[in-house]
Amino acid sequence: MPRARGFEYWFGGIDLNATPEASTSTDQHAGQPPEVGGHRVDPQGDEAGPSNNDQQADSRARTGVTLSSEESDGEAEVESTPEGYVPKVPFVGMMFDTPELALQHYNRYAHHIGFSVKIESSRRCAKDGELDKFVYVCNKSGKPREEEAVPVKQRNRKLTVLTDCKAKLRVKRDGARWKVTQFVEVHTHEVIDKFALKKYLRSHNKIPAEEKKFIDLLHEVNLSSGRIMEIMGELYGSKQNVPYNSKTVSNYTAKLGNYDRIKDIPELLEYFEEIKKDDPRFFYRFKLDAENKVENLFWVDSKARDVYPLYNDCISFDTTFMTNQYSMPCAPFIGINRYGQSIQLGCGFVRNESSVNFVWLFERFLEAMDGLHPLNIITDQDAGIRTAILMVFIGIIHRFCRWHIMQKVQEKLGTFVAQREDLRLEFNDVIDYSMTPEEFEQRWANMVETHGVADNTHFLDLYDLREYFVPAYFRHRFFPFLQTTSRSEGFNAVLKQYVHPHDSLVRFFKQYMKLQERIDVTEDAHEFDGDEKTVRLWGDFPMEKQILQTYTMPIYHRFQLELRKITSYNVRDIGVTEQGSIHEVFPIQGSVRGYGRRSYRVDADVANGIYNCECCKINRDGILCCHAMKVMSHLGMVTKYPEHYILPRWCLPPPDIVAPRDERQERPVGQKLSRKDMRLLRYGNLCSDFAKLAVGLAASEKTNEIAERHMRAMEKEMADLKKANADALKKRKSAKHAVNTNTANDSQESVPMEEDAATVENRKARNPPMSATKGRPGSKRKKGGLQLQKPKQGLCGVCKQPGHDARTCEVRLANPEKYSLLGLFH
Numbered sequence: 087m088p089r090a091r092g093f094e095y096w097f098g099g100i101d102l103n104a105t106p107e108a109s110t111s112t113d114q115h116a117g118q119p120p121e122v123g124g125h126r127v128d129p130q131g132d133e134a135g136p137s138n139n140d141q142q143a144d145s146r147a148r149t150g151v152t153l154s155s156e157e158s159d160g161e162a163e164v165e166s167t168p169e170g171y172v173p174k175v176p177f178v179g180m181m182f183d184t185p186e187l188a189l190q191h192y193n194r195y196a197h198h199i200g201f202s203v204k205i206e207s208s209r210r211c212a213k214d215g216e217l218d219k220f221v222y223v224c225n226k227s228g229k230p231r232e233e234e235a236v237p238v239k240q241r242n243r244k245l246t247v248l249t250d251c252k253a254k255l256r257v258k259r260d261g262a263r264w265k266v267t268q269f270v271e272v273h274t275h276e277v278i279d280k281f282a283l284k285k286y287l288r289s290h291n292k293i294p295a296e297e298k299k300f301i302d303l304l305h306e307v308n309l310s311s312g313r314i315m316e317i318m319g320e321l322y323g324s325k326q327n328v329p330y331n332s333k334t335v336s337n338y339t340a341k342l343g344n345y346d347r348i349k350d351i352p353e354l355l356e357y358f359e360e361i362k363k364d365d366p367r368f369f370y371r372f373k374l375d376a377e378n379k380v381e382n383l384f385w386v387d388s389k390a391r392d393v394y395p396l397y398n399d400c401i402s403f404d405t406t407f408m409t410n411q412y413s414m415p416c417a418p419f420i421g422i423n424r425y426g427q428s429i430q431l432g433c434g435f436v437r438n439e440s441s442v443n444f445v446w447l448f449e450r451f452l453e454a455m456d457g458l459h460p461l462n463i464i465t466d467q468d469a470g471i472r473t474a475i476l477m478v479f480i481g482i483i484h485r486f487c488r489w490h491i492m493q494k495v496q497e498k499l500g501t502f503v504a505q506r507e508d509l510r511l512e513f514n515d516v517i518d519y520s521m522t523p524e525e526f527e528q529r530w531a532n533m534v535e536t537h538g539v540a541d542n543t544h545f546l547d548l549y550d551l552r553e554y555f556v557p558a559y560f561r562h563r564f565f566p567f568l569q570t571t572s573r574s575e576g577f578n579a580v581l582k583q584y585v586h587p588h589d590s591l592v593r594f595f596k597q598y599m600k601l602q603e604r605i606d607v608t609e610d611a612h613e614f615d616g617d618e619k620t621v622r623l624w625g626d627f628p629m630e631k632q633i634l635q636t637y638t639m640p641i642y643h644r645f646q647l648e649l650r651k652i653t654s655y656n657v658r659d660i661g662v663t664e665q666g667s668i669h670e671v672f673p674i675q676g677s678v679r680g681y682g683r684r685s686y687r688v689d690a691d692v693a694n695g696i697y698n699c700e701c702c703k704i705n706r707d708g709i710l711c712c713h714a715m716k717v718m719s720h721l722g723m724v725t726k727y728p729e730h731y732i733l734p735r736w737c738l739p740p741p742d743i744v745a746p747r748d749e750r751q752e753r754p755v756g757q758k759l760s761r762k763d764m765r766l767l768r769y770g771n772l773c774s775d776f777a778k779l780a781v782g783l784a785a786s787e788k789t790n791e792i793a794e795r796h797m798r799a800m801e802k803e804m805a806d807l808k809k810a811n812a813d814a815l816k817k818r819k820s821a822k823h824a825v826n827t828n829t830a831n832d833s834q835e836s837v838p839m840e841e842d843a844a845t846v847e848n849r850k851a852r853n854p855p856m857s858a859t860k861g862r863p864g865s866k867r868k869k870g871g872l873q874l875q876k877p878k879q880g881l882c883g884v885c886k887q888p889g890h891d892a893r894t895c896e897v898r899l900a901n902p903e904k905y906s907l908l909g910l911f912h
Contacts, residue, residue: 173198176255180266185220188257188264192222193289200277201225202287206254218259224251225288226275246288249275282326291330293338296769301335302342308584308597311336321770323777350411350590351380351851357592358385367391369454372851373446375437380854382443383591384450386419386432387602394431394455396735397421399564401431401460402573403471404487405439406581411588412854415439417447418581420573422566424735425612426640428573430602435591437854444474452478462563464570466490467554483563486554489570498544509537517556519682521700526558561702567644615639616738624650627719629727636727641736644709651712654678657720666691669720671699671713678712686713692721695728708733 173194182188189203196203202225209219228248256268278284285291293301297318304314315332319325358370367388375381400422405415415438419431432451436443452459464485465471475484503510512533520526530549534540553559557569584597616638623630624646633645654673661668672685681701689698697718703711710731718724783793883892884905892898898905 175271176266176269178266178269181260182257182264182266185217185257185264188220188255188266189222192255196224197284197287197290200279200284200287201251201253201273202289203255204289211259216259220257220264222255222257224253224273226251226273227254247275251275285329285331291334293330293334298338299765300769301338305339305342306596307600311339314339321773321777323781327777350592351854354590354592354595355851357595361387371450371453374851377852379852381437382435382446384432384434384447384454385595386451386454389606390429390431391454391456393423393429394421395458397423397429397431398455398458398460399735400462400464400566402428402568403463403465404575405436405466405468406575411590414854416581416594417444418577419451420577422573423609424641424737424739425609425638426567426644426736427605427608427612428577429605429609430577430598433598439468439470441470441473441477444470445477448474448478462565464565464568464573467494467551483560484554485560485563485565486551487570488555488557491548491551491555495544495548502542502544506537509533509539512537515682519684520556520558521561521702523558526552526556560706562705564706564708566707612638612640627724629718629724632727636732636738637736638738641709644707648703648709648712649715651678651681652716652719655712655716657716660687663689665689666693666696667721669717671716681712686711688713688717690717690721692723695723695730697728704731708736 173191176192176195182191189205193203203222204225204227206221206223206227207219208217208221210216211218225246226249229250230248231245251274252270253273254268254270255266257264258267278287301314301318304317309317311332314335315325315328318328318335322328355370355372358368361368365388368385369387369391370383370385372380372384373382398421402420403417405417414435417434417436419433421429421431423429432454434447434450436447459479460482462483462485463475463479464487465475467486467490472484475482503513516526516529516533520529530552534542534545539545555569581598581601584601585594589597619639620634621639621642623634627649630646630649634642637645655671655678656674658670658672659667660670667690669688669690670685671688673681673683677683687700690696697710697714699711699713701711701713703709704714710727715724779793783789880891881888882890882895884895885897892905895905
């Protein structure tokens, strides 16, 4: 098992099973009092030491016993005990240097026996006001509680069963040291003998100081308490050997967030300034209210600012909730890089979703991006966002998320179209497969007239929004592979794997940067695949190989899927023009995914390599559609993909369009991790290795003696090394102090530097209040698509068939005695 202290520390070099008389003889022989747990023992008084009872005699080897650390402050820390350790039974006259050390020894003894301890009382001396007495008792001391009814709204906590146990240890100050003046060994209850259960006793359910640092590291990468316990179980050899449970880890990690919540905003702004020292192009702005509380906040790193000119052709923007302790809506700007991968182009927080706050946010975004406006943006159907976009982004094409609109349509019209299947199918077809605004207008008018819904308010409202979500109005605009804010929502879903609703903004930002690292690593992997890897071609078209060598791998895969769809179509020639020929591409059978059952017109100008399809996929996604490639195959023009259809943003980056990057210095060959990281790494490895050794060393008394002998030797060698290091450090400090003293005498009084305006503003900023937002819906998100779905019909309670209920069921009416309504509804 892993050990933080060796046998020399715990045993003190004496026989722990010796009686006080034996200790006295040893004391007289050595000329100095013996020690217990590194503390001197002065057997005094007439009382004899405790006899070796059955519990003390039970010195079976234990694995993973936990001990309190003398380095703890406040709550007692714990450390792992050497296998087979049996603590000495306390007795009257035992001496300790401090009351904390007395408590630690009593707690070690309590763990071995199987009970928990607590501080019952303490007393201060009337003369000097210093503490001079402590009484440590069994955790079951006190009168049994009377059973009381718990109020409905009060949490029904689990309470310790009290048995009025009299076991205790009393220590009093005796000069500069502390002496045991009373020790009661007998308990009025059964003690816990099973080792795996002892860690649930309150005074033993603690996390060692070293392991806290390791848990901090695991918590920083957002591992849950359960996953952390799984890892600790592997290090200890078994989860039963871990001297604490998942709830202890959960409570500890919850406290970690409390440290940076008090001065959250000042710490965050200070952190921003530290980043700017290494990354001068890191940009952040914030807005304060009348009480100097942060109202809005925005930041973007230098890499996002550098790549934005390459990817400003399409941005997804959406707000998300449940990411911070203030309930401020989080508003990330999401772009799409050359690998079709979502990238972060900045992030903001707003007090609420008002147009004023969004105007401030969009203006700060433009300020960071040197005034370069995005070309296309897709957002949720929010009035505040819409108003702000019209005010700030000039000439932008704004599109609503179709998913959100169709969900609202489903709520309003789902029941209405349940009995109108023809209307539902035509509604979806009109929206999905109208190629031009004119065609949509015509088909919509025919639909509402045919089905008699021209006066339906829901259809009228939907028609008024047509220019913001119907694909026909955006076929010539670049919205690659999306009709929804799925880019933003996908990013938000991943982000919530990194953050917690009660996190501070400091922790949110740190986790945000970890997500940025994840994006960078994924992008590097795609870049490596494009440079060093290849895949098998689907067919023998030379232009497919050209695309493989030109496009990034993820975009090539999308091109390949499009190329394979040409086998689902046939072509017929329908006319000739001055520029070339006209072709109709129609499905061989059924429906083609993404294109439906309809036919598509393709105008071909072979001389100039121009193929215009009415689906406009080349404008929308930046790659040729299967209809155009089917005509190219039909005309025998598959040797080369037209150069003017190759979009640079999808290509492997040649030197002239490589995005500027903030390349980090490569780690010099042979350079190690930081001292802190190396210490944690060594600690984990040693824990795992010692756990494996402990399995064999616990087999017999002989193997246990081998372990004890080597651990004693290691402890002695470690003590010598520690002393040598301490002496060397003391000498260095003395030399440094002498130099500083001489320098201070020779130097003049320094003049304080004036703080700049940004620093003064940062110091004024205070934590924001809780935001009153609309938040996310209480129910689970409905699973739906981009089309109007047919509602699920309820089943009859009698015959289990749809279309009717038990009141009109023919089976029930035919057998009224067997199926009574009273019986069905009860």
